[in-house]
Amino acid sequence: MTVTVEQVSYSYDDRRALEDVSFQVAEGQIFGLLGPNGGGKSTLFRILSTVMNPSSGRVVIDGHDTRREPAAVRRAIGVVFQSQSLDRKLTVAENLRAQGHFYGLSGSLLAARMGEAMERLNLTDRRGDLVQSLSGGYQRRVEIAKAILHRPRVLLMDEPSTGLDPAARRELAHYVQELRERHGVTVLLTTHILDEADRCDRLVLLHQGRCVAEGSPSELKTRVGGDVVIFRSHDPEALRTAIAGRFHISPKILDGNLRIEIANGYRFVTEVVEALPGSVESAAVHRPTLEDVFLDETGATIGG
């Protein structure tokens, strides 16, 4: 296993942020930590990236314990923080050169690595631009170029898609895939964005500091029974009672709408509308999403 997280707990002075979190990431996987903001992702990210030590439990990356061998772990990981870690007053090339120096790279080797990283992320013609003059999407690309300069075995990314427009998100996903395919890099990312989570090979759902579910996106979705049906009604309580009485199921009310998980959702909609004419304003059916999985496991939404 490239990354092993073993019974990790973390407490700030006044609150518990992580509670007994365990999971493993295999080599070459794109692994996602999905959960709402405040669910413990950032704390876990800071522990994985060796900025903080856990209260208890341990993290092993590429065979090294983050507490006891931080230097070895740091050589193995590349880190893309959510907040900007670029110097805005420096150019793209200056930022990358500084990064190389922190890893002991210099001279022609560093020049070659910089050229390679900039080419891979389509930054070559921006090498002389000040970072502050670049758009958000470009800045994120520089962050990634910076993180892969020393060819890490594991790339850690904190909310990489946040703040990017859809085109930039697709581009990012493409770079990440390519890194994995061409260089076997293991990617561990945190996210609260469903699209991004859907593209992961495997996910852990984090809620209130606990790991509530783990699996591939499709595995997780099959846990939801069949389809998800949403009814809108001017009197949701009455509709719920009516449906419960007639179909022997108990719909949930969420944001003023009725929510039902059921096999063959389309047929169920027809049955409800025919049986209870006039009580449904609108109906929608969808295949389960990760949001539905999260809702089932925790009763809360991710709120991306």
Add this chain to the structure above:
Amino acid sequence: MGADSFILPVLTLWRRELIRFWREKARVLGFVGSPLIFWLVIGAGFGDLAFFFPGALTLTVMFSAVFSTMSLIEDRREGFLLSVLVSPAPRSAMVIGKVLGSSTLAWVQGLIFLIFLPLAGLRPGVSQLLILAGALFLVSFTFTALGFLIAWQMESSQGFHAIMNLVLFPLWMVSGALFPVARASSWMQWVMLANPMTYALAVLRRLMVAGALNDGTPGFTTSLLVTGLCALVLLAASTAVATRRREGSTA
């Protein structure tokens, strides 16, 4: 892991400070300007521009050195230094690189201030000026290391300003900048001699004034040693706090 893995981060962080400064030239004027006005007003008021010169110079360097470390407060939590913190670069290299960078800037501002030496009627020789420039770098370095140590442990820049106003400025006032040791009451003399800043100021004063000083200013060698020792202690302490990782509470 050779010597490169130490020297490269030091040089690159040092260079970064200089480049950033060069791209924000407005910062230079602010730091030299206020102590200059301060010196002219106080010095002219007491009719002794020469006496107040070393104090004003120290203030220039202190402002510049300590304030340039203020950026650390944000830099280490959500900025450029975060990527240094997760890299294998030794923490000591990070501290030394940052301190060298900021102290070079403070030093250059101190050198600019030296242009006004003739206005105070002070005319040290060339060799003395060169030694003065060297000593000024040591003083800048010491102040920057102090700034690093304070800033690294701060949560906000407000706290930093409070320390500046409540600790550093009073220390400067009893460093011999405003009145010489010999003219102070006996308990104040003890305070002044226990104040490390007195020695930093003494190094500069002794290099600027030609003849002997009989005003209780500590001797040159002693002052140089005390200042050098302070620099080393502050550097070691800064490295120690920067190496510490936040531990989860076990409560």
